Amino acid sequence: MSNETLKTKLAEYNAKVEKSLAKFPERKNLAHNRIYTQLDVEALDTVNDIGFPGEYPFTRGVQPTMYRGRFWTMRMYAGFSTAEESNKRYRYLLESGGTGLSCAFDLPTQIGYDSDDQMAEGEVGKVGVAIDSLADMEILFDSIDLSKVSTSMTINAPASVLLAMYIAVAEKNGVSADKLRGTIQNDILKEYAARGTYIFPPKPSMRLITNIFEYCSTNVPQWNTISISGYHIREAGSTASQEIAFTIADGIAYVDAAIKAGLNVDDFAGRLSFFWNAHNNVLEEVAKFRASRRVWAKVMKERFGAQKPKSWMLRVHTQTAGSMLTAQQPENNIVRVALQTAAAVMGGTQSLHTNSKDEALALPTEDSVRVALRTQQIVAYESGLADVVDPLGGSYYVEALTNQIEQEAWDYIKKIDDIGGAVVAIEQGYIQKEIQDSAYKWQMEVEKGDRIIVGVNKFQIEEKPVEGLLRVDASVGELQKKKLADLRAKRDNAAVTKALGDLRKACQDDNVNLMPFILDAVKTYATLGEICGVMREVFGEYQPHATL
Amino acid sequence: MEKTIRVLVAKPGLDGHDRGAKVVARALRDAGFEVIYTGLRQTPEQITQAALQEDVQVVALSVLSGAHNTLFPRIVELLKNEGMNDVLVIGGGVIPDADIPGLKAAGIAEVFTPGTPTSNISDFIKASVK
Numbered sequence: 040m041s042n043e044t045l046k047t048k049l050a051e052y053n054a055k056v057e058k059s060l061a062k063f064p065e066r067k068n069l070a071h072n073r074i075y076t077q078l079d080v081e082a083l084d085t086v087n088d089i090g091f092p093g094e095y096p097f098t099r100g101v102q103p104t105m106y107r108g109r110f111w112t113m114r115m116y117a118g119f120s121t122a123e124e125s126n127k128r129y130r131y132l133l134e135s136g137g138t139g140l141s142c143a144f145d146l147p148t149q150i151g152y153d154s155d156d157q158m159a160e161g162e163v164g165k166v167g168v169a170i171d172s173l174a175d176m177e178i179l180f181d182s183i184d185l186s187k188v189s190t191s192m193t194i195n196a197p198a199s200v201l202l203a204m205y206i207a208v209a210e211k212n213g214v215s216a217d218k219l220r221g222t223i224q225n226d227i228l229k230e231y232a233a234r235g236t237y238i239f240p241p242k243p244s245m246r247l248i249t250n251i252f253e254y255c256s257t258n259v260p261q262w263n264t265i266s267i268s269g270y271h272i273r274e275a276g277s278t279a280s281q282e283i284a285f286t287i288a289d290g291i292a293y294v295d296a297a298i299k300a301g302l303n304v305d306d307f308a309g310r311l312s313f314f315w316n317a318h319n320n321v322l323e324e325v326a327k328f329r330a331s332r333r334v335w336a337k338v339m340k341e342r343f344g345a346q347k348p349k350s351w352m353l354r355v356h357t358q359t360a361g362s363m364l365t366a367q368q369p370e371n372n373i374v375r376v377a378l379q380t381a382a383a384v385m386g387g388t389q390s391l392h393t394n395s396k397d398e399a400l401a402l403p404t405e406d407s408v409r410v411a412l413r414t415q416q417i418v419a420y421e422s423g424l425a426d427v428v429d430p431l432g433g434s435y436y437v438e439a440l441t442n443q444i445e446q447e448a449w450d451y452i453k454k455i456d457d458i459g460g461a462v463v464a465i466e467q468g469y470i471q472k473e474i475q476d477s478a479y480k481w482q483m484e485v486e487k488g489d490r491i492i493v494g495v496n497k498f499q500i501e502e503k504p505v506e507g508l509l510r511v512d513a514s515v516g517e518l519q520k521k522k523l524a525d526l527r528a529k530r531d532n533a534a535v536t537k538a539l540g541d542l543r544k545a546c547q548d549d550n551v552n553l554m555p556f557i558l559d560a561v562k563t564y565a566t567l568g569e570i571c572g573v574m575r576e577v578f579g580e581y582q583p584h585a586t587l
Numbered sequence: 588m589e590k591t592i593r594v595l596v597a598k599p600g601l602d603g604h605d606r607g608a609k610v611v612a613r614a615l616r617d618a619g620f621e622v623i624y625t626g627l628r629q630t631p632e633q634i635t636q637a638a639l640q641e642d643v644q645v646v647a648l649s650v651l652s653g654a655h656n657t658l659f660p661r662i663v664e665l666l667k668n669e670g671m672n673d674v675l676v677i678g679g680g681v682i683p684d685a686d687i688p689g690l691k692a693a694g695i696a697e698v699f700t701p702g703t704p705t706s707n708i709s710d711f712i713k714a715s716v717k
Contacts (some may be wrong), residue, residue, distance in 0.1 A: 117693070146601035146652055150628075161657025162601050235603015235627045275606045362606070366701040399701050401653075401683055475609050482610045486704045495702045504684035511653065585626030587612050 045078055068489045075435035083438055091429045096336035098329050098441065099429035100387040101352040107427035109570050111388035113415045114191060116241040116358065118143035118168035119402050120515045122178035125168040129183060131405060135412060141191040141392060143167030149236040151197045151571025154519030164515035172524050172566045176204040177211070184213045190221035191356065196238035199224035199247050203558040206259065207283045222263035222312055222356070225251060228289040228461055229268050231583065232470045234273040238571060241462050243578035247553060248293060249300040252307040254554035263312040265293060266356060273316035274362045276478020279323050280444050282316060283331040284451035285470050287338060292461040294343055304343050308350035317379035318360045325431050326440035328355070330384025334448050357388040366493035369505060372396040373410060384425055391415055401508040468586045523566065530564040539573050546577040566576045592716050594645040597625040597634045599662060602652035607679060613646060614705035620712070631658060635665040644675060644716050651680040660693035675715050679703070
């Protein structure tokens, strides 16, 4: 059909619709056109813009085979209470067919406090496992072969310390660092903007990150040194375009910092990874994944001049949207998660965590985690969604939406460049404000009934309180305190003091890579709080300004 | 003229989830209250001092990390120690139903869980603050 004929046909169709709308009005607040045609993707070059999987600009996926080779890694985020309890859960997940580990740490661990610190009161073991020293880490990975499993750790400000502990545990078990596979989140910029577990100010934080890039490129070459995360930006309320735009802007800041520190872009870029949210609007999410790969590929090739194809690839872990789970009628969440899983898979994710139905209420029980994992397995083995690479490629709507999200991302990246980059944009509160505005808009739409959340503002029922939720034993705080007291009594405290002293000196010299010093300190069983305490002394702490 | 109700929206503990707190703060402001937001990672002592200095009638606490049973009652206790017996303390976040009676017994006037329209919170404050 020629474009002229198509335009005529489209005009006829719209006229017909307008007529029937007089009787049957269209639903309100629909973001996109009524229908998409060839006309919406006219400018799209099927070879250069869409291309082939495994080829620049990777719109259709980063690997040539995608899931026809093997499925994504089914990686369930877990951790609570003590290292002993969490180790049991990890072994359960691996026995149930999980193919990677993902460690959740409690807030004191994430913010560099020992369990016996006053700041940790009430938080020990609550949202993740409490890790105070190498001794806890040894228990956490007991009987798990670290040469076989890949491990993702959601740890940011103290990422260097937890990575050092992981390396030390592996060494003790006879697995050398070059064999280790996994990821540390290590993305401090989104902590300032959206997630909140920062410790140090931006400058020393960026130094720690580039130190890790450099150390791992020679010593832990298979490790993903950062997971540049849009997930939490989306959870904080951003739109899909904002999620990828702000995250890629953060990515640009990390690459800039590493290049400024003297690293060669192709030496570290291949180990950068990303983390997306799989939200409710299935096709918008698919378009977001596709757009994000295209934007990053262009950034790396054109802006940074990276030569290796690996450096251009946006490899991504995904988690379904926790903020979209409802406390009301929690069984409905299983359906939401299934749709979000479909989006992530059609979007071409490399690994996936699926949330459990009870997570708007508490940490998930073993049974609900199993259903969440089974959801991935059903999508993988039964749905057919994983049988063809980029199954929505060529859809007028999805291609048009991919273009639109890409364009919106570029507009934001330009704006952030003009402000002076992501670090400055965060310090000025620009990114936080944009996210908050979107969050508030969403909430008001829900309250006005313009946006329906099933079971929340429509189709409500009388509900009984949910029973059988997981409760973290209140004694975990006391237990960790006792373990710490024992540790401090029996370790070689002279060695600890010396290692911490060496670390302090190293912190004071910007030209020194801190990783070897942190590794030495960890091996003496210096605690996380002691190591971060030294860094707090030298680096100071980040002081956010709260904006509304 | 009636005095505008002053509300302190606070994030006790180490929890960084502030979407809810910020949305509530803004909605309360739009509903005509004077709102002060503390920002993240406030100790119970800091929150009590802020409530005292800002001379608020309402303290709205948000915790999503599970530390509410420790932190909420502690703040009520500290406010009482400072003589702020009339301050209305309300809470919100990921709080299991089973915990709510205990929190109320400890002096939390109401607990708002996920899915609550912000208008419920402002209505409750208006009805409770004399």
